[in-house]
Amino acid sequence: MKTIRIALQGLRGAPVRSVLVIATLTLGMLGFIAVFSATDVLRNAAIQRALLIGGPVATVQLSVSLTAPDASIDTTLAQLLRRTGADAVAATTANDDLTMWVAAQNNEDAAMTEAAITFATPTLRDIRPLLLTSGEWISEGTSLAPRGVVNEAAAALLDDGSTMELGTFDSRVPVPVVGIVRDGFDQPQVYLPLSDYATFGSRPMSVSVVLHGPALTADEVTRAGRELIALGAPFEVGEATRTDRINALADEVATSAQVLFVLGVLALASTVIGILNVGLSSATIRGHEFALRRVMGARRTQVAAIVITESQILALLAAAIAFGGSFLLVPLVVGSFGARLGIAPPPFDPVYGLVCLAVACASALVSSIVPALLSYRRDLSDVMRR
Known part of the structure; x- marks a missing residue:
């Protein structure tokens, strides 16, 4: 002291x-x-x-091409889910002919953007934890007209009350925005239900199947797809790749x-x-x-x-x-x-x-x-x- x-x-x-x-x-x-x-x-x-971009650990993406006109994507997803033992499965595809257009209020002219258009099953959010900041996520079979979800970069283009249209120079379809997500991308992104793909053309015959499981590997997914083909499944598969980056x-x-x-x-x-x-x-x-x-x-x-x-x-x-x-x-x-x-x-x-x-x-x-x-x-x- x-x-x-x-x-x-x-x-x-x-x-x-x-x-x-x-x-x-x-x-x-x-x-x-x-x-x-x-x-x-x-x-x-x-x-x-x-x-957000690649999913959690053990997320695998497999390219699948349907070989029969009446082949069902939902059936294909269910078969791969059971065969691989994955916890979740989703499908995505893109339409390179589509473009996002921003139409100002009371103005017939619309500006074309460089947004990426992705059609997906609602289960995509079960694998990629997209943070919903506003509205709701995409859903299938709940609306006669297509409704989309945009990321924050695309939402910034619509801040002034503009409306979103999807299509080409010759034909465009107004698409209401029902939600905004944070998806990890800096460039504009638009998400629509896979079931709405036919609204803009023919049904998709090629999709990317995304699967997630605690011990899932790319070789297992590829092998499961080829086994289903051997059993008569109406699709073809490419090589599976890991998308997780953690x-x-x-x-x-x-x-x-x-x-x-x-x-x-x-x-x-x-x-x-x-x-x-x-x-x-x-x-x-x-x-x-x-x-x-x-x-x-x-x-x-x-x-x-x-x-x-x-x-x-x-x-x-x-x-x-x-x-x-x-x-x-x-x-x-x-x-x-x-x-x-x-x-x-x-x-x-x-x-x-x-x-x-x-x-x-x-x-x-x-x-x-x-x-x-x-x-x-x-x-x-x-x-x-x-």
């Missing part, structure tokens, strides 16, 4: 130095916590984008996390150097004070303990300030970063309080070792001569 009391007296006697150390520690810890939060945002963004992106995310961690460590190193500089200056200025304490009977270890105790007191204050600051500022900064990436920011973790305490105490301890050693080794006679 005596050492703590003396340390507090020393801190009150040098308020500018104390404020500088606390400010330096606080900024260093805020930067370190921001690095951890940014890493979480990047990891969540990469995982979400991979899920594992592939794991290494990229890990590399980014390492780079951010190094930046955080460098920020802490600069913090330690700054505090060390203040501590060295203080040890020199307070040489006569320490000499006087030695004359009054203080041991060298007690003088060194005073220096270290002062640093830990400042570290505790800085940790409290940094925790409060991170609680208020980090969610705002990380939230704006996450909003630009289209994801929700990670919640504030109370563990950051322990991180603040550990980082502050460790940084203060490292930066106070050298001043403490100088105070410990300083010869009393040398100080008195000065």
